[in-house]
Amino acid sequence: MEQLIQQLVNGISLGSIYALIALGYTMVYGIVKLINFAHGDVFMVGAFIGFYSITILDLGIFPALLISMAACALFGVLIERIAYKPLRNATRIAALITAIGVSLFIEYGTIYIRGAQPEAYPNGIVPLKSIEILGVKISGQSLLILAVSIFLMILLQFIVYKTKIGKAMRAVSHDQDAAKLMGINVNNTISATFAIGSALAGAAGVVFGIYYTKIEPLMGIIPGLKAFVAAVLGGIGIIPGAMAGGLLLGVIEALVSAAGFSLWRDGVAFVVLILILIFRPAGLFGKNVREKV
Amino acid sequence: MLKINDINVYYGNIHALKGVSLEIHPGEIVTLIGANGAGKSTLLKTISGLLKPKTGEILFEGEHVAGKVPQLIVKRGISHVPEGRRVFANMSVEENLELGAFLRKDKKAISEDFEKVYGLFPRLFERRRQLSGTLSGGEQQMLAMGRALMARPRLLLLDEPSMGLAPLLVKTIFRIIEEINQSGTTILLVEQNANMALSIASRAYVIETGKIVATGTAAELGQSDQIRQAYLGGH
Ligand SMILES: Nc1ncnc2c1ncn2[C@@H]1O[C@H](COP(=O)(O)OP(=O)(O)O)[C@@H](O)[C@H]1O
Numbered sequence: 363m364e365q366l367i368q369q370l371v372n373g374i375s376l377g378s379i380y381a382l383i384a385l386g387y388t389m390v391y392g393i394v395k396l397i398n399f400a401h402g403d404v405f406m407v408g409a410f411i412g413f414y415s416i417t418i419l420d421l422g423i424f425p426a427l428l429i430s431m432a433a434c435a436l437f438g439v440l441i442e443r444i445a446y447k448p449l450r451n452a453t454r455i456a457a458l459i460t461a462i463g464v465s466l467f468i469e470y471g472t473i474y475i476r477g478a479q480p481e482a483y484p485n486g487i488v489p490l491k492s493i494e495i496l497g498v499k500i501s502g503q504s505l506l507i508l509a510v511s512i513f514l515m516i517l518l519q520f521i522v523y524k525t526k527i528g529k530a531m532r533a534v535s536h537d538q539d540a541a542k543l544m545g546i547n548v549n550n551t552i553s554a555t556f557a558i559g560s561a562l563a564g565a566a567g568v569v570f571g572i573y574y575t576k577i578e579p580l581m582g583i584i585p586g587l588k589a590f591v592a593a594v595l596g597g598i599g600i601i602p603g604a605m606a607g608g609l610l611l612g613v614i615e616a617l618v619s620a621a622g623f624s625l626w627r628d629g630v631a632f633v634v635l636i637l638i639l640i641f642r643p644a645g646l647f648g649k650n651v652r653e654k655v
Numbered sequence: 656m657l658k659i660n661d662i663n664v665y666y667g668n669i670h671a672l673k674g675v676s677l678e679i680h681p682g683e684i685v686t687l688i689g690a691n692g693a694g695k696s697t698l699l700k701t702i703s704g705l706l707k708p709k710t711g712e713i714l715f716e717g718e719h720v721a722g723k724v725p726q727l728i729v730k731r732g733i734s735h736v737p738e739g740r741r742v743f744a745n746m747s748v749e750e751n752l753e754l755g756a757f758l759r760k761d762k763k764a765i766s767e768d769f770e771k772v773y774g775l776f777p778r779l780f781e782r783r784r785q786l787s788g789t790l791s792g793g794e795q796q797m798l799a800m801g802r803a804l805m806a807r808p809r810l811l812l813l814d815e816p817s818m819g820l821a822p823l824l825v826k827t828i829f830r831i832i833e834e835i836n837q838s839g840t841t842i843l844l845v846e847q848n849a850n851m852a853l854s855i856a857s858r859a860y861v862i863e864t865g866k867i868v869a870t871g872t873a874a875e876l877g878q879s880d881q882i883r884q885a886y887l888g889g890h
């Protein structure tokens with residue numbers, strides 16, 4: 363029983379990382395209907411920026427987190443302006459292929475700049491102590507992940523539902539022309555969406571590094587794909603769906619491990635993807651409307 | 656107030672507006688009538704900046720606005736209520752109205768305008784917390800008009816406000832359009848319901864396949880045999 367709860371705690375920690383990445387996928391999809399396959403690589407870049415901030419600039423976790431988020435926000439905006447904006451009226455497949463190209467470019471660009479060797483986040487940088495509840499030990503790293511992701515998700519909800527830019531984002535994702543008629547600058551709103559989604563991926567990169575220690579230039583691929591599955595699971599384009607989908611996927615993976623099938627852990631996400639596409643293509647939080655063809 | 660000189664608008668190589676000219680004076684209700692596909696919506700979209708004319712000019716209060724982005728045009732004082740209402744269905748009535756005032760910073764005047772819009776459309780006040788996607792067609796039309804008024808336009812463009820509404824509601828909507836006009840907003844009204852439109856307009860233009868084919872006072876056009884045959888059911 364304790365074993366099970368321990369696995370649940372691990373699952374929720376991992377799931378929060380998926381959720382943070384999935385939010386960027388879902389927000390970008392919601393507004394430009396593009397699966398930004400380079401998003402997992404922004405997560406990787408965030409992990410490295412956090413790493414260098416801690417080791418080279420000698421900063422604490424929270425300043426490193428902020429720097430990584432800010433840098434990734436800027437990076438996300440650049441990716442959109444340079445790679446995606448010129449294709450906004452192109453076919454979806456052209457945009458998708460471009461996204462894959464951007465992803466490869468970032469991965470191998472990173473290897474070109476700093477080499478392919480992995481790095482390890484230093485130990486003992488987490489200011490939180492582990493705690494024990496009912497015989498279950500929750501590590502300081504887990505607590506940090508939970509605290510950071512809960513805080514960021516609440517902040518995101520606030521931005522999306524209460525601020526002017528959040529309302530503009532929702533308006534643009536619903537109807538671009540109607541949003542323009544309100545005087546909303548659609549380009550800036552799309553940039554803001556990329557900035558916010560990428561900042562969340564940057565934060566996820568840093569907490570991932572703190573939790574799993576090892577980071578390397580191709581580390582974004584698998585978490586990126588799984589976060590994509592999480593976004594589809596919750597209903598692509600739906601913000602609470604991405605949060606729930608991420609947490610659920612993390613917990614499912616942990617339970618599969620706990621049941622003794624840890625070799626299947628990475629595969630299970632894709633089984634989930636196939637099942638959801640067959641039985642509930644709009645996702646758990648989506649309205650199941652038939653797509654008009 | 657608004658002067659359109661010889662504009663040409665294309666969708667790819669479809670020539671949708673062919674040398675259209677039109678003029679609106681302050682305080683008027685001008686109606687633009689024409690059959691489906693004649694180019695009415697295209698003209699409104701060109702005025703509000705969603706489409707750019709290839710040639711020709713649009714002057715609003717003496718300033719050139721052709722080809723300007725919608726943002727600037729809203730700011731100058733033109734609001735467009737699009738065909739099919741296009742409310743933000745995923746947001747509440749109140750949020751839709753807030754978005755109408757997106758470019759304004761005068762908080763106090765904005766809350767006055769909320770009062771005004773709720774006064775004009777009490778139904779919207781009752782439903783202010785409801786998602787606008789759950790409103791009836793008539794209520795959505797009221798919301799689309801209220802949302803446009805939240806920008807404090809001096810010129811209001813209305814694209815088929817009566818479309819799909821029951822006759823009683825159509826009457827209500829037209830009465831409100833007159834009220835909006837009487838409180839000082841100039842109106843360009845696009846309608847297929849030509850009878851109703853001519854009954855509240857001072858002047859009218861008739862558009863056919865991208866060209867203005869007739870213009871005059873609403874009374875003149877209402878008398879014209881040709882117009883009655885084509886647009887008023889021939890009575
Ligand atoms: N997005 C578009 N792409 C291509 N052609 C269009 C588009 N929108 C309208 N048209 C064409 O332009 C003409 C005028 O359309 P529109 O302005 O919508 O007419 P109305 O509002 O009078 O019914 C029609 O022939 C229509 O088929």
Ligand SMILES: [Mg+2]
Pocket residue numbers: 692695696697738
């Ligand atoms: Mg039309």
